[in-house]
Amino acid sequence: MQRLISISVGAILAAGSAAAETAITQWDQFSQSGITAAGPAMDELIATCKPALDGVSVLRTVAPSIGIRDSYRLAVSAGKTPDLAYTWPAASVLAGYARVGALAKLDKYYDQYGWPQVNEFYKGRNSYDGHIYAVPMEQDLMGVYFNRDLFAEKGISVPTTYAEFQAAAEAFKADGIVPVSFGNRDRWPATNTFSLILGLTVGLQAEQDVFFGDTAWTNAGFKQAAENFQAWASDGYFPRGFNGIGYDEANALFLSGRAAMTITGTWVLQDMIRGADKFDMGVFMMPPMADGVAAGTMWGEGSQWQLSSTTSAEGQDAAAAYLNCLLSDESRKVWVQKGHTVTIGTTPEELAEWGADPVVQEFFEGGLATTETNFYDLHTTLPESVTQVLYPELQRLVGGEASADEFLETMQAAWEVAIANGERWIP
Amino acid sequence: MPTRSAYLFLLPALLLYLTFVAIPILQIVYFSFFDWDNGIRGGFVGMDNFARLGGDRVFLAALGHNAIWVILTLAFPLMAGLLLAAILAERSNNTRRWLGAIYFMPRTIPLVVAGIIWGWIYNPLFGLLNYILDGVGLGFMAGAWLAEPSSALLSLNVVGAWTFFGFCVVIFLAAIQSIDPSLYEAAEIDGARWWRRFRDITVPLLKNSTLFLGLYAAIEAMRFFDLIWVTTQGGPGYSTEVLTTHIYKTFFLVGDFGYAAVLSVVLLIIVLSLSSITFWLLKSK
Numbered sequence: 010m011q012r013l014i015s016i017s018v019g020a021i022l023a024a025g026s027a028a029a030e031t032a033i034t035q036w037d038q039f040s041q042s043g044i045t046a047a048g049p050a051m052d053e054l055i056a057t058c059k060p061a062l063d064g065v066s067v068l069r070t071v072a073p074s075i076g077i078r079d080s081y082r083l084a085v086s087a088g089k090t091p092d093l094a095y096t097w098p099a100a101s102v103l104a105g106y107a108r109v110g111a112l113a114k115l116d117k118y119y120d121q122y123g124w125p126q127v128n129e130f131y132k133g134r135n136s137y138d139g140h141i142y143a144v145p146m147e148q149d150l151m152g153v154y155f156n157r158d159l160f161a162e163k164g165i166s167v168p169t170t171y172a173e174f175q176a177a178a179e180a181f182k183a184d185g186i187v188p189v190s191f192g193n194r195d196r197w198p199a200t201n202t203f204s205l206i207l208g209l210t211v212g213l214q215a216e217q218d219v220f221f222g223d224t225a226w227t228n229a230g231f232k233q234a235a236e237n238f239q240a241w242a243s244d245g246y247f248p249r250g251f252n253g254i255g256y257d258e259a260n261a262l263f264l265s266g267r268a269a270m271t272i273t274g275t276w277v278l279q280d281m282i283r284g285a286d287k288f289d290m291g292v293f294m295m296p297p298m299a300d301g302v303a304a305g306t307m308w309g310e311g312s313q314w315q316l317s318s319t320t321s322a323e324g325q326d327a328a329a330a331y332l333n334c335l336l337s338d339e340s341r342k343v344w345v346q347k348g349h350t351v352t353i354g355t356t357p358e359e360l361a362e363w364g365a366d367p368v369v370q371e372f373f374e375g376g377l378a379t380t381e382t383n384f385y386d387l388h389t390t391l392p393e394s395v396t397q398v399l400y401p402e403l404q405r406l407v408g409g410e411a412s413a414d415e416f417l418e419t420m421q422a423a424w425e426v427a428i429a430n431g432e433r434w435i436p
Numbered sequence: 437m438p439t440r441s442a443y444l445f446l447l448p449a450l451l452l453y454l455t456f457v458a459i460p461i462l463q464i465v466y467f468s469f470f471d472w473d474n475g476i477r478g479g480f481v482g483m484d485n486f487a488r489l490g491g492d493r494v495f496l497a498a499l500g501h502n503a504i505w506v507i508l509t510l511a512f513p514l515m516a517g518l519l520l521a522a523i524l525a526e527r528s529n530n531t532r533r534w535l536g537a538i539y540f541m542p543r544t545i546p547l548v549v550a551g552i553i554w555g556w557i558y559n560p561l562f563g564l565l566n567y568i569l570d571g572v573g574l575g576f577m578a579g580a581w582l583a584e585p586s587s588a589l590l591s592l593n594v595v596g597a598w599t600f601f602g603f604c605v606v607i608f609l610a611a612i613q614s615i616d617p618s619l620y621e622a623a624e625i626d627g628a629r630w631w632r633r634f635r636d637i638t639v640p641l642l643k644n645s646t647l648f649l650g651l652y653a654a655i656e657a658m659r660f661f662d663l664i665w666v667t668t669q670g671g672p673g674y675s676t677e678v679l680t681t682h683i684y685k686t687f688f689l690v691g692d693f694g695y696a697a698v699l700s701v702v703l704l705i706i707v708l709s710l711s712s713i714t715f716w717l718l719k720s721k
Binding site for chain 2: 397400
């Protein structure tokens with residue numbers, strides 16, 4: 010907070026010294042520690058990108074990554090959105106803001122600056138009604154963190170098929186080791202795990218048939234995915250009482266060496282690397298869980314930069330130039346080296362060249378090898394009204410309180426309401 | 437004092453009340469008649485938002501959980517508090533003072549903090565409760581207290597009772613001390629034992645305090661939010677969902693301000709009704 014105040018005061022003083030100077034208000038999640046510990050990198054890049062701002066100063070406010078989502082929604086409702094925000098999620102939620110006119114269209118800036126690293130998948134996730142409204146930056150991937158020492162001790166190889174994964178889980182369970190550390194008290198972690206299982210059970214196309222087409226949630230593939238997830242719980246792959254264990258506690262359980270694996274994303278890479286001081290940690294990509302399904306993983310943009318529609322044309326131009334600087338090759342290196350944040354478009358080779366941790370390289374090498382078949386993350390893709398049904402329903406499904414059929418019927422009902430209300434996002 | 441001057445003195449409080457209580461309440465009622473998209477007000481929809489209540493199974497579950505919470509609060513902390521206060525009343529001043537302070541202490545802990553503490557106690561991985569049960573040979577009773585729908589609400593209610601119990605003891609204790617001691621002396625001379633004195637003197641003469649605490653507990657139980665949000669966020673599934681968590685999710689997470697306003701109006705009606713009953717009953721005594 011002190012830092013925030015000093016940055017703001019500094020910026021205000023700077024603004025005061027040049028009477029005609031314009032200021033851009035910026036909300037971001039880059040704090041000094043924790044999941045999004047890229048605060049020092051952000052500070053450095055604001056200084057580096059000052060020339061691109063052409064005399065415009067940045068008034069920065071840091072918000073926690075979970076809270077910024079809610080804060081931004083309230084700001085939209087109050088008509089007080091910051092000029093520039095690095096928030097989440099894209100897709101349906103971003104489309105909702107665009108629909109009510111809260112966001113500026115960025116098509117001309119994409120034409121001007123190119124931003125080639127933003128591929129069609131990401132452009133789609135940041136578009137609404139034929140226009141693009143945000144610049145995604147952070148590359149999120151989902152994978153399996155595993156304890157190499159435990160695997161070696163039990164003579165288990167890294168699974169390359171789902172059957173091998175199941176055999177490994179059974180072997181760890183038989184030895185009294187938690188196969189997969191998992192905690193779902195916070196409600197959202199199950200969504201990520203299920204997103205991965207869903208994509209690896211039905212594949213990208215079958216997901217798109219439901220999310221963007223007319224296929225119902227109650228299809229055979231989705232049912233198989235729900236049953237797979239439920240089976241992991243009933244077969245004892247997860248720790249006892251997982252619906253009462255927090256996400257951080259589950260990570261801590263894995264880092265304590267009492268669990269062989271944990272399935273989560275790149276967003277905790279640095280915390281994991283720092284915490285895995287008792288054993289040799291590795292990462293592998295979960296293999297496909299059904300015949301004929303291509304290898305892939307859940308991916309997303311983590312968060313995206315978006316501009317307020319109420320910002321002046323001059324402010325929008327300056328903010329776009331500033332964003333272009335934040336996404337430059339030089340800046341990407343700073344994000345990786347000082348922000349522990351891998352931006353979209355960064356290659357595994359660059360990570361090696363820039364001295365990223367081997368686990369980081371391993372993760373991105375695996376996840377970026379399947380860009381054509383990587384699939385969606387449910388809770389940043391579905392409308393909020395559906396996500397808020399998904400969270401408790403997944404707790405019920407994985408807790409054995411609801412069958413796969415009941416889960417999918419409830420999801421389909423919520424989905425139909427969202428579509429009727431015009432909340433569905435289609436890229 | 438002239439009437440006009442009296443009104444002038446009342447004016448600041450009245451203005452504050454109108455600004456921060458009455459107008460926001462009216463605003464919420466007004467909002468409930470409109471369609472909302474991401475916090476932006478749309479068209480007038482009449483009673484459409486209210487019509488959604490009947491088909492909202494989360495609302496019905498939440499209402500049921502609030503009712504269970506009220507019943508459990510009345511059943512345990514209130515009754516046990518009354519009994520303990522009656523026992524304490526016969527002890528020395530020092531004992532009363534010390535034990536009263538100890539019992540009251542949980543009341544001073546913010547519910548958010550209580551939630552964090554009890555979240556650790558109930559934790560399935562490293563929770564103190566399971567550890568103790570294991571230690572005393574009752575390991576078979578150890579459970580995932582907040583993770584199972586069958587035990588989550590009850591486990592949270594124990595925390596609620598823990599924070600409310602001491603308050604009941606202190607209020608009852610003060611009320612018992614105001615009872616004329618000669619009534620107890622006369623009963624003792626007539627050979628009435630402790631239970632008889634408690635049943636026929638203490639309980640009837642504490643009717644007002646019991647009524648006040650009972651309705652206060654009921655109102656508090658309807659407004660409960662922080663403890664549940666910190667520990668379970670209404671889960672697992674909907675097993676600890678209450679009206680306030682449903683309102684929070686609908687407003688802040690879904691952005692459906694119209695329906696959140698409807699839920700708030702329902703909660704307001706329930707709490708106002710309970711408050712009115714309290715005032716009416718206390719006034720009629």
